[in-house]
Amino acid sequence: MTEHTAAQPSGVILATFPEHNGRPGVVYRNAGDSFLLVEFGEMVFDLTMSFRVLGLDDAIKRHQPEGLIEVIPALRSVLINYDSRALPTKRLIEFVQAQYEELPPFHDLVVPSRIVELPIAFDDKWTREAIARYVQYQRADAPNIINGTNSEYAARYNGLRDKEEFFEYIMATDWWNAALGFFPGLPFAYPLDPRRAVVIPKYNPTRHWTPAGTIGIAGPCLAIYPVESAGGYQIFAHTVPIYDPQQRNPAFRESPVLLRPGDRLRFRPRVTDEELETMIQAVYDGTYQYVIDETATFDVGEYLRFLDSVREEAEAFRRHQAEAAARVPIP
Amino acid sequence: MLEVRNGGFETTVQDYPGRIGMLSLGFAPAGPIDDYAFRFANVLVGNPPGAAGLEITAGGLVVAFHDERAFAVCGADMDARLNGQRIELWRSYRARPGDLLEFDYLQGSGFRTYLAVSGGIEVPPVLGSRATYLPGSVGGLEGRKLQAGDRLPLGEPSIDLGRVIDRRVQAHLVPGYPGYNEVWEVEATRGPQADPDYMTREDMDAFFSHHWKLDAASNRTGYRLDIYNWQWARTSGGAGGGHPSNIIDNGYPVGAVNVCGDQPIILCVDGPTLGGFICNAVVAKAAMWKLGQMVPGWSYIHFKEVSLEEAIDLLARQDATISEENLERS
Numbered sequence: 001m002t003e004h005t006a007a008q009p010s011g012v013i014l015a016t017f018p019e020h021n022g023r024p025g026v027v028y029r030n031a032g033d034s035f036l037l038v039e040f041g042e043m044v045f046d047l048t049m050s051f052r053v054l055g056l057d058d059a060i061k062r063h064q065p066e067g068l069i070e071v072i073p074a075l076r077s078v079l080i081n082y083d084s085r086a087l088p089t090k091r092l093i094e095f096v097q098a099q100y101e102e103l104p105p106f107h108d109l110v111v112p113s114r115i116v117e118l119p120i121a122f123d124d125k126w127t128r129e130a131i132a133r134y135v136q137y138q139r140a141d142a143p144n145i146i147n148g149t150n151s152e153y154a155a156r157y158n159g160l161r162d163k164e165e166f167f168e169y170i171m172a173t174d175w176w177n178a179a180l181g182f183f184p185g186l187p188f189a190y191p192l193d194p195r196r197a198v199v200i201p202k203y204n205p206t207r208h209w210t211p212a213g214t215i216g217i218a219g220p221c222l223a224i225y226p227v228e229s230a231g232g233y234q235i236f237a238h239t240v241p242i243y244d245p246q247q248r249n250p251a252f253r254e255s256p257v258l259l260r261p262g263d264r265l266r267f268r269p270r271v272t273d274e275e276l277e278t279m280i281q282a283v284y285d286g287t288y289q290y291v292i293d294e295t296a297t298f299d300v301g302e303y304l305r306f307l308d309s310v311r312e313e314a315e316a317f318r319r320h321q322a323e324a325a326a327r328v329p330i331p
Numbered sequence: 332m333l334e335v336r337n338g339g340f341e342t343t344v345q346d347y348p349g350r351i352g353m354l355s356l357g358f359a360p361a362g363p364i365d366d367y368a369f370r371f372a373n374v375l376v377g378n379p380p381g382a383a384g385l386e387i388t389a390g391g392l393v394v395a396f397h398d399e400r401a402f403a404v405c406g407a408d409m410d411a412r413l414n415g416q417r418i419e420l421w422r423s424y425r426a427r428p429g430d431l432l433e434f435d436y437l438q439g440s441g442f443r444t445y446l447a448v449s450g451g452i453e454v455p456p457v458l459g460s461r462a463t464y465l466p467g468s469v470g471g472l473e474g475r476k477l478q479a480g481d482r483l484p485l486g487e488p489s490i491d492l493g494r495v496i497d498r499r500v501q502a503h504l505v506p507g508y509p510g511y512n513e514v515w516e517v518e519a520t521r522g523p524q525a526d527p528d529y530m531t532r533e534d535m536d537a538f539f540s541h542h543w544k545l546d547a548a549s550n551r552t553g554y555r556l557d558i559y560n561w562q563w564a565r566t567s568g569g570a571g572g573g574h575p576s577n578i579i580d581n582g583y584p585v586g587a588v589n590v591c592g593d594q595p596i597i598l599c600v601d602g603p604t605l606g607g608f609i610c611n612a613v614v615a616k617a618a619m620w621k622l623g624q625m626v627p628g629w630s631y632i633h634f635k636e637v638s639l640e641e642a643i644d645l646l647a648r649q650d651a652t653i654s655e656e657n658l659e660r661s
Binding site: 033071077183 | 464466535
């Protein structure tokens, strides 16, 4: 195992392993008597970190040491739930670090990654209703609401021609689901094509009500609300259920949660409110067929080559975006 | 079968340790908040400590027994009466078919009480647990709180009734709850994002010395504390967002103190599993039960810092305490 630095006086950092041969450094943080937080690399937005995290998640699951309850992956970290009496913290750290160091070279990682196609209705009646309630009961002068939508604002913030171009961007990239959480089955998905990577600031204050099935974005992250809830993301579309506790459709037979970490989301086809309503009804009738490629894999090396090939275009979009954002008020 | 005549303010079926191993799909574990009282109630009636029972919040529950069972009530005093006759807490009784068990509302300190019935409540397990998880509408009875007319199936008791009735928890193991305006001492370790990189040493000193007022808008999802003017060790959250409490989203430990902007919120058993705010402390698992008995809008919390080793030791001692050996004949 690589050299590591001992715990800090405050006891928060339990162990640190520096970057080694291009492998990002690791920090083990105290998270109480039943959890351990493991962070990789720096606090920067780097989607490729998610591939390492999910590779490690997979490796840990295959070994499943006594006392390990669960690994909770996120974009650049894993939280581990464990029984600290059966599995002493020190031994857990040694185990995780050994697994991390044994991961194959980054370029050779090929991870299982399903492709899940979801129909999408933009600026649909449910989204408009949630925004109208926000205007009526919470904030009438929110700059992120233009003509009763957030999409016009999203377009302006990213320097796009109009909301139609914003919708094209959403549909033009696959979305990498790095983690599930907050609510049951809620995906935290990031755009795989950096040329289409829109960013939008959050609501202020957060919304009291969002219907289940709503699609929103905050920062670079796209979320689908699995249950009716409060929310802070800018909302602009609606899709079919991704969570059904009553498990009424074959897609929910094994679990009430549709999505998994490492899935790629693809929004198609574009549908009207009426078409979507029919689809939602069919989900609960058990007749709707979710379009999921169960056997797809994701080749990290190939993706890195793609990133290289579009680097200039992506940079140009980022600059254009930053200039546009500077001209738009923040909520 | 247990027949619900009145569901009260909020009564749910729970088991312990709840629906664990599903945080990565976004499911909080649920389960009783005061697992100390819950597990002792089960031990009193001869059940495994984690068997499904009822969590009664604030009171108002009325149930009728349809068969002969042992039962025990542990937790806050709600003036529970069996056929009009007052019963003691932390003690097992016999119920006969047709007997009525009624709970009034809170009589003094504490906020929740737990009813265990021999054989346990045998609603079908969902995803490995009978615990009701309200935000996800799963577990318990149809994923919801109980209401009049509900009929709860009971399991087959494993021990002869005569051996488990008229027992009580030894008096020194029955916790005394601080009064409405009083301070609860809650053991906690520093969390993953404390000092020196996220908060200052002074922030953490203040955190462990302040008496935090528990907000009225506190429930099984989160326990909100008063807003505090933190110094912060950073000026912004960098890639996580504009505020120094922002981070790139990570998993949240159950019992973490999640600082959202300037407001600390203890993430409780139904809380969010992942998000983008720092956690500067984590309540020791052995101290989580105290949250269940605090009164939202009234109680105060003083966090007492313990080391990771001390927190693990507290948990081992708590588990050892909740046992048959600590009961006595009444």
